[in-house]
Every structure is written in C-alpha cells, then in structure tokens.
Amino acid sequence: xxxxxxxxxxxxxxxxxxxxxxxxxxxxxxxxxxxxxxxxxxxxxxxxxxxxxxxxxxxxxxxxxxxxxxxxxxxxxxxxxxxxxxxxxxxxxxxxxxxxxxxxxxxxxxxxxxxxxxxxxxxxxxxxxxxxxxxxxxxxxxxxxxxxxxxxxxxxxxxxxxxxxxxxxxxxxxxxxxxxxxxxxxxxxxxxxxxxxxxxxxxxxxxxxxxxxxxxxxxxxxxxxxxxxxxxxxxxxxxxxxxxxxxxxxxxxxxxxxxxxxxxxxxxxxxxxxxxxxxxxxxxxxxxxxxxxxxxxxxxxxxxxxxxxxxxxxxxxxxxxxxx
Amino acid sequence: xxxxxxxxxxxxxxxxxxxxxxxxxxxxxxxxxxxxxxxxxxxxxxxxxxxxxxxxxxxxxxxxxxxxxxxxxxxxxxxxxxxxxxxxxxxxxxxxxxxxxxxxxxxxxxxxxxxxxxxxxxxxxxxxxxxxxxxxxxxxxxxxxxxxxxxxxxxxxxxxxxxxxxxxxxxxxxxxxxxxxxxxxxxxxxxxxxxxxxxxxxxxxxxxxxxxxxxxxxxxxxxxxxxxxxxxxxxxxxxxxxxxxxxxxxxxxxxxxxxxxxxxxxxxxxxxxxxxxxxxxxxxxxxxxxxxxxxxxxxxxxxxxxxxxxxxxxxxxxxxxxxxxxxxxxxxxxxxxxxxxxxxxxxxxxxxxxxxxxxxxxxxxxxxxx
Numbered sequence: 001x002x003x004x005x006x007x008x009x010x011x012x013x014x015x016x017x018x019x020x021x022x023x024x025x026x027x028x029x030x031x032x033x034x035x036x037x038x039x040x041x042x043x044x045x046x047x048x049x050x051x052x053x054x055x056x057x058x059x060x061x062x063x064x065x066x067x068x069x070x071x072x073x074x075x076x077x078x079x080x081x082x083x084x085x086x087x088x089x090x091x092x093x094x095x096x097x098x099x100x101x102x103x104x105x106x107x108x109x110x111x112x113x114x115x116x117x118x119x120x121x122x123x124x125x126x127x128x129x130x131x132x133x134x135x136x137x138x139x140x141x142x143x144x145x146x147x148x149x150x151x152x153x154x155x156x157x158x159x160x161x162x163x164x165x166x167x168x169x170x171x172x173x174x175x176x177x178x179x180x181x182x183x184x185x186x187x188x189x190x191x192x193x194x195x196x197x198x199x200x201x202x203x204x205x206x207x208x209x210x211x212x213x214x215x216x217x218x219x220x221x222x223x224x225x226x227x228x229x230x231x232x233x234x235x236x237x238x239x240x241x242x243x244x245x246x247x248x249x250x251x252x253x254x255x256x257x258x259x260x261x262x263x264x265x266x267x268x269x270x271x272x273x274x275x276x277x278x279x280x281x282x283x284x285x286x287x288x289x290x291x292x293x294x295x296x297x298x299x300x301x302x303x304x305x306x307x308x309x310x311x312x313x314x315x316x317x318x319x320x321x322x323x324x
Numbered sequence: 325x326x327x328x329x330x331x332x333x334x335x336x337x338x339x340x341x342x343x344x345x346x347x348x349x350x351x352x353x354x355x356x357x358x359x360x361x362x363x364x365x366x367x368x369x370x371x372x373x374x375x376x377x378x379x380x381x382x383x384x385x386x387x388x389x390x391x392x393x394x395x396x397x398x399x400x401x402x403x404x405x406x407x408x409x410x411x412x413x414x415x416x417x418x419x420x421x422x423x424x425x426x427x428x429x430x431x432x433x434x435x436x437x438x439x440x441x442x443x444x445x446x447x448x449x450x451x452x453x454x455x456x457x458x459x460x461x462x463x464x465x466x467x468x469x470x471x472x473x474x475x476x477x478x479x480x481x482x483x484x485x486x487x488x489x490x491x492x493x494x495x496x497x498x499x500x501x502x503x504x505x506x507x508x509x510x511x512x513x514x515x516x517x518x519x520x521x522x523x524x525x526x527x528x529x530x531x532x533x534x535x536x537x538x539x540x541x542x543x544x545x546x547x548x549x550x551x552x553x554x555x556x557x558x559x560x561x562x563x564x565x566x567x568x569x570x571x572x573x574x575x576x577x578x579x580x581x582x583x584x585x586x587x588x589x590x591x592x593x594x595x596x597x598x599x600x601x602x603x604x605x606x607x608x609x610x611x612x613x614x615x616x617x618x619x620x621x622x623x624x625x626x627x628x629x630x631x632x633x634x635x636x637x638x639x640x641x642x643x644x645x646x647x648x649x650x651x652x653x654x655x656x657x658x659x660x661x662x663x664x665x666x667x668x669x670x671x672x673x674x675x676x677x678x679x680x681x682x683x684x685x686x687x688x689x690x691x692x693x694x
Contacts, residue, residue, distance in 0.1 A: 045456035141337050145359070145675070211450060212522055222675075223344060289516065291523050292450025294676045295359060 018110030022099040026244050033243040034061045036277075037284055044288045071232035076139070079229065083137035088230065088237035091130035094123035095244045102251050103178045105261045105268035116177040117165060120252055121158075124207065127245065128154040134238070135226035146225025149215045149295055153206060156302035157213075161203035163310040164196045167317040168256045181260030188259040195313050197257045199306060201282070204249035206298070208242065211287040215295055250279035334362055337675075341370045345448050345679045348689035352667070354678065361678060364670040366663060371693040379653035384410055384484070384620040387650070392478035394655065395691040397440060399479040400426075400433040401633040405640045407482045408563060409629040411613075413622035413644055414484065421609045422486035423565040428499070428602045429469065429481060430564075431595040435506070436465045437634035438592050441686045445585070446517060448683035449526055454517055461509060464502045468495060484620060485613035496603055503596050513589070527582035531669050531681035534579060541665040544658045545636025546587045547685055551579030557632040569601045581684035588686075621648050635659050635686055655694055659687045 035050070035058060042049025050057025075084065101116035103109040113119055128150055135147020169175060171192075172183045190197045206213040215225075222228075227238045254260055254275040261268030293301070337354045340346035349370035355363040375394055379387045391406045392399035404426055411418060418426075439462040443455035466476045472495055473481040481487060517523055533543065533551045548555055554573045558566045574590035576583025624646040630639040636658025643652040662685045670678050 041452070045453050046460055047456065141335070214450070288453045290451060291446060291517075291520065291526060292676075293522050294526055295674060297525055 015110065018100070022096060022110070026096060026099070026240070029247055030240045030243045031061045031065065033246065033280065034064075034239075036280070037243075037287075040281065040284045041288050044285075065236065068236045069233055073232045073234060076229050078139040080137035080139065083133045084229075087130050087134035087137065088234045090133060091127055091241045092237045092244075094126040095241050095248065098123045098248050101177055102248070103181060103255065103260060104272050106178070108269055109178060112176060112178050115175045117169065117175050117180070117252070117256075120248065121162060121165065124245065124248060125154065125158055127241065130241075131226045134230065138226070138229040140229055142222045143226050143228050146215075146222050146228075149222075150209065150226060152295075152299055153209075153213065153215060153302075156299050157203045157206040157306070160199055160302065160306040160310040161207065163307070163314050164199045164203065165252075165256065167196050167310075167314045168193060170314070170317050170321060177255050177260075180255055181262065184259040185262060188257060188262075190257040193257065193313070193317070195309065196317075197253070199310050199313065200253055200256070201279075202306065204253065205283055205286060206302070208245045208249055208283070210246070210283055212290040212293050213298060214287075214292060215298060246280055246283060247276065250276045250283070253279055333357055339678070341367075345682060346689075347444065347682070347687055350663075350682075350687065350689050350692075352670075352678070352682075354670070354675070356675075359674050361670050361673055361675070364667045364678075366667050368663075368689070368692050371690045373690070373693070375694045376653055376655060379650050381649065383648040384622070384650065387653070388483075389478075389480045392475075392480050393690065394657065394694060395633060395635070395638070395659075395688050396478055397437040397688055398433055398634040399477070400430045400481060401631050402638060403479060403482045404430060404564070405629055405631040405638050407484055408631065409627050409640045409642050410484050410620065410622065412627045412629060413625060413642060414617070414620070416485045416613045416616065418486055418564075418613055419610045420565070420607045421490075422611045422613075424602050424606050425487050425491055425611065426482060427565045427569075428491070428599055429472065429479075429487075431599045431602075432465050432469060432499070433479070434595050434634050435592055436462050436469075437686075438588050438595075439465075441588060441634070441683075442513070445683040445686070448679045449523065451517070451523075454513070457509075457512065457516070461506055464505070468498050468502065471495060471498075483612070483616075485616040486611050488612075490611050496606075499599060499603060503600055506592075506596060510589075510593070518586075518589070524582065526676075526680060527580065527585060527684075529578070529580050529582075530673070530677050531581040531666075531684060532579050533665060533669060537665055537668070538579070541668075542661040543636070543665055544661065545633070546584055546591060547662050547665075548636065549573060550576035550584035550587045552577055557630050557637055561630060563629070563631060565602070566598075568605070569598050571597050581680055584684045619648065621646065630656075633658060635688065635691070636662065657691045657694065659685075659689075659691045663687055663692055 038060070039049045039056070050060040053060045053063055075081070098120045100111045101109065101113050101119055103112065131150040132147045135143040135150070138144075168180065168189055171189065172180045174180065209215075227235055230238060251272075254272060258275045258279075261272045263271030334355050334357045337356050338351070339354055340351035341349040346352070351367040351370065353365045353367060354361050373393070375390050378390055388403070388406065391402040394402050439458040443458040446454040469479065470476050472489060472491060473479050533547065535551050535553055537543075538548050538551050538553060543551075544555065552575050554575050556573045557563070559573055571594045574587050574594065576587050622644045624644060626641070626643050628639060628641045630637050632638075637656070638658060639656035641654040641656070642650050645651040666681055666685045666687070669681060673681070
C-alpha cells in the first residue's frame with residue numbers, strides 16, 4: 001500500500017480502489033436488479049417468479065450470467081465487424097465512468113468533480129452512439145429500425161432532460177453533485193420542483209429505453225431491435241448497460257430531487273441506496289403496467305409537450321429566484 | 325436493399341413467418357418508406373395441412389377430430405358446425421339437453437378464445453402484464469372443459485346426434501363460480517387497459533374498416549361488428565338452442581381497432597349471460613338422439629351450415645354422394661376474409677400499427693391455411 005501511495009499519490013490509490021469498487025458494484029447491482037425486475041414483474045402478474053435456485057430464486061441471475069458466458073459468440077457473416085465488436089464496449093464504458101462522480105454519501109465519492117452533473121449527462125448520451133453502431137453494423141433491417149428510433153428518441157428526450165436539470169442547477173448555483181445534496185439539507189427539491197421531478201422521470205425512462213418508451217428494442221415490432229444479432233457476453237453487456245443506466249438515472253434523480261444521502265437514523269449511503277431502489281421500482285412498475293407508445297406519438301410528446309413544459313419550469317424557477 | 329441506392333426510396337421488410345407478433349406462421353411482405361408502409365402482401369400456406377382433402381379420404385367420424393385442429397382456439401364451434409351439417413344430412417334431431425350442453429361448452433370455449441386474444445393483443449401493444457391476468461382466468465375454463473371433454477385445446481367433444489357425456493353438478497357449480505369470478509375481473513381489465521391513456525392513443529382511429537369495405541371483403545365476426553354492423557349468426561340465422569336466450573350483439577361506431585377491442589370485451593360479458601341462462605334453464609332428458617346409425621352413410625345431397633366462431637362466420641359445405649366418405653367438403657373460414665382486408669388497411673400506417681391491426685383481427689393461421 002505504501003509503495004502504491006508513493007508512486008501514485010493518495011489520489012491515485014483512491015481512484016484505483018474506487019474503480020474496483022465500482023466494477024464490483026456494477027456487476028452485483030445488475031444481477032440484483034435483474035432478479036428484482038423478475039420478482040417485481042412476477043408479483044404484479046400474480047405469479048411467484050424464480051423460486052428454485054437459492055432462497056426465492058436469488059441466485060438465478062448468477063446462473064444465467066454463467067450460462068451467457070458459456071455461450072458461443074455468433075458473428076453473422078454480413079456484419080461490419082470492427083463496429084459490431086466495438087458497440088458492446090462503447091455502450092458499457094461510459095456507464096462505468098459516470099459512477100466516478102456519484103456521491104453515495106458525504107465521503108463516499110470517488111472524484112468529486114466540479115462539473116459532475118455535466119459529466120454524467122455527457123457520458124450517458126454516449127450510449128445512443130453505441131446503439132446506433134450496434135444497429136447499423138448488424139446489417140439487419142429490424143436492427144437498423146431500432147437504431148434509427150433510438151437516435152430520434154434520445155435527441156428528443158435529451159433536451160427536456162437537460163433543461164429540467166438546469167432548473168435545479170439554477171437553485172444551487174453549482175454543477176458539483178455534493179453541493180446539490182448539501183443544498184437540500186433543509187428540504188428536498190422535489191417539494192419545490194415537483195414538475196421538474198415528473199419531467200425528469202419521464203425523460204429518464206425514455207433515456208434508458210424502458211417501457212413505455214422501449215421503442216429501440218420493441219419486441220413485438222422489431223423482435224429485439226438493435227441487439228437482435230448479438231449473443232452471449234456481447235448481449236450480456238447491452239443488458240448490463242441497460243440496468244446500470246437505470247441505476248444511474250435513479251441516482252441522479254436522488255441527488256437532484258430526493259436529498260441524496262440525507263435521512264434520519266440510518267447512515268447516508270443506506271439512505272441513498274434506498275431512495276435509488278425506490279425509484280428503480282417505480283420505473284419497473286411503469287414497465288409492467290403500460291403499453292408501448294407509438295414512435296410518432298413519442299417524438300411528438302417530447303417536442304410539443306415536454307420541451308415547452310421544461311422551458312416554462314426553467315423560467316418560473318428563474319423568476320422565483322429573482323423575486324425571493 | 326437498404327444500401328442499394330439513393331434512387332430507390334422504398335425497401336421490403338419481411339415480417340414473419342418467425343416473428344413474435346404474427347401469431348403463428350403468417351408472413352407479410354411490407355414495402356416501406358421509412359417506417360411507413362406503402363404496400364403489403366401476405367404470404368400464407370406455412371401451416372397448410374390439406375384438411376379439405378383429408379375429408380375426402382376419411383369417413384364422417386374420422387374427420388371429426390380434424391375440426392378441432394382447423395381453429396385451435398375455438399375448436400368447439402368448428403365441431404358444432406361440422407356436426408350440424410352431418411346431422412342435417414342424416415335428418416337427425418338433437419335432444420334439447422344436448423343442445424344446451426353444446427351452447428354452454430361453446431360459449432366457454434369462446435371465452436377462452438377471447439381471453440387469449442386479449443392477452444396476445446396487449447402483448448402486441450407492448451404491455452405484458454394483462455397477458456398473465458387473462459391466462460389466469462383462462463386456466464379455469466380449461467380445467468372445466470378438461471374435466472368434461474378430456475382435452476384442453478383441440479377439443480373433439482360433440483357427436484352426430486348429441487354429446488357423448490353429460491355435465492354433472494361439479495361442472496355446473498364450477499362454471500357458476502367461474503362466471504362470478506370473471507365478472508369481478510372486468511374492473512381490473514378496465515383499470516389496467518381500457519382506461520389507459522397510452523392504450524387509447526395507440527388504438528383510437530387506427531386500422532379503420534368502413535362498413536362498405538367490410539361488406540366488400542366479406543368480413544365477419546367482431547371485426548365486422550366493430551364497424552357497426554350488427555351481424556351475428558347466433559341472432560341472424562339462429563341455430564342450436566341460441567334462440568331461447570337473451571343476449572345482445574355489441575357493436576362499435578368507427579371501426580377502428582379500439583372498437584374491435586371494446587366489442588370483444590363486451591362479447592365476453594354476453595357469453596357469460598348466455599352460459600348463466602343455459603345453466604338456469606337446463607332441461608332434463610337424453611343427451612343423444614335415438615337411432616343414430618352405427619355406420620354414418622348419409623343420403624345423396626348437399627348441405628351448408630354456418631356457425632359463429634370467436635373470429636366470425638364459419639361455414640361448412642358438404643357434398644354427399646351416398647357414401648361413407650364425403651365427396652367434397654369446403655370450409656369457409658372467417659380469418660381468411662378478415663386477413664384480406666387487414667392487409668389492405670396496412671397502407672400508410674407505421675410498423676407499430678401493423679402489429680396492432682394484426683392483433684386486433686385475431687387471426688388464427690391454421691384456419692387460413694386449412
């Protein structure tokens with residue numbers, strides 16, 4: 001440890017330990033979320049869900065992960081190979097990096113950048129590039145549809161998302177995530193920004209391609225959309241990225257609106273995770289109750305309703321800050 | 325095709341035969357401009373089993389199990405259509421009690437078909453949960469029919485001249501309990517689906533069938549009634565014990581896929597009404613006609629009978645030349661006509677709508693292919 005500290009400096013050690021921690025967290029979290037999704041879905045559908053492997057099927061997803069690792073990686077002949085191979089990595093790396101700035105508690109943050117929120121938004125919009133790469137390189141019409149839809153959808157929903165986040169930033173005056181949480185020590189921002197919270201959740205659901213906005217992978221229309229031609233671990237990476245993305249958008253929502261680590265009695269990190277999982281449960285609830293919206297309706301909804309509403313919210317916030 | 329050149333504005337998308345939303349082995353070639361469809365062409369025949377030809381090589385009894393395989397979702401209606409035709413040829417009178425049992429089982433079977441459609445349709449629209457709700461309900465009917473007929477899907481229950489097995493008190497009380505349970509579920513279905521804003525936006529004004537189009541293409545069943553034409557064989561050409569029951573024919577207004585959804589949902593309630601009345605009025609007596617010949621050898625002649633299945637009018641035309649085998653059997657199946665108009669209505673719609681329209685018609689592919 002001393003050697004490490006000497007050669008890298010305490011900041012370097014912190015980064016390395018943090019990254020290892022993040023990778024562990026991402027994998028365990030994804031396994032847990034997939035299990036949770038199965039259980040949530042099952043109980044909403046009057047059935048028990050996985051029950052056989054482990055208590056209440058808790059180890060089921062581990063077995064599935066092992067199975068996926070053992071699967072053959074099929075590469076269709078016609079695909080554009082470099083891009084096809086690169087896409088699963090491109091989808092996963094940015095997701096990993098956003099964990100750098102997420103404040104799990106006052107001290108549990110790997111690198112508290114002063115542009116934290118911008119970093120998260122920038123990296124999470126990279127995932128659309130990966131979907132486009134995957135869909136385009138697959139040389140499958142259904143995949144191309146998925147990719148095209150994904151691009152249109154992400155551009156449409158990124159704008160209201162950014163504007164909504166801006167209204168919170170205006171209140172705090174800092175891009176630093178810890179500052180945003182500290183500013184909520186008296187009251188949570190959801191109380192003063194309810195509209196922004198609702199807008200954020202809608203946009204976040206669309207950003208993570210979850211039902212009712214799961215158009216890029218709409219099973220009943222596009223079979224599996226952009227990842228139709230992927231198998232084995234390459235498919236697993238897309239899957240992992242989706243669930244980790246869900247964690248990140250929920251974590252950002254917790255930081256922005258639900259007071260981050262603030263809460264009585266329990267330690268901050270526990271409160272943070274509790275809030276994040278409650279939000280994830282909400283997103284899962286959407287998925288298992290709503291039908292899918294149609295593509296044109298989705299884009300219309302973003303441009304004609306969400307964007308004007310988010311602008312109104314931003315203006316009102318600015319006005320309120322000026323007056324009080 | 326996509327990369328074939330800038331001049332070509334459209335491309336062909338192959339939907340099926342292996343696609344999650346084609347309900348079996350239907351294949352549709354879609355000529356598309358972006359996500360919009362400019363032309364559509366169905367390719368059928370992947371499930372062809374030559375039922376009509378099989379009839380010519382088997383005697384009358386041997387062909388009976390085939391009927392349950394033509395439309396596996398409403399097998400009993402096909403059973404009944406065929407039995408009615410042969411009975412008409414033989415001049416057999418079916419006893420009252422047998423007719424009642426036929427109506428009860430038939431309507432139960434219609435409920436299973438509509439419940440399955442409900443789930444599959446919502447799945448096409450991207451909602452997964454209703455599928456398991458209605459399968460939970462459907463399971464109860466399957467158990468009931470299983471106890472009576474011995475099978476769960478491809479029933480072969482009716483016989484020429486009646487039914488082979490009487491219903492007992494367990495069946496009656498089980499059916500009553502089920503009807504009660506199903507009625508308590510309508511509120512769930514409404515809250516989960518019918519009142520859902522996304523569902524309404526997805527279905528209102530999509531896949532319109534006008535009255536004229538329906539008549540031109542010979543559309544029958546809920547798809548026709550959704551367009552506002554109250555035509556139901558059970559009312560317009562009553563058969564079996566149907567004239568003795570009070571029930572309504574629900575109709576839609578606009579003929580869009582929302583109307584077809586509402587019509588089917590209300591039809592389920594009407595089926596419950598019919599079953600309840602039949603159970604209340606169930607007469608005593610034999611369940612099999614007297615003097616049914618051991619060797620079915622109808623006299624020379626031609627008959628046509630029609631029954632209302634869950635998908636529309638099923639007609640069967642038998643030509644007999646006084647032999648133990650029919651000379652020719654022609655099956656008029658509802659899905660075939662419905663499919664033709666459906667393909668027409670795909671034009672200028674989005675891919676998502678194609679899947680929704682396909683689901684709203686409730687096609688059964690083996691029925692089309694026969």
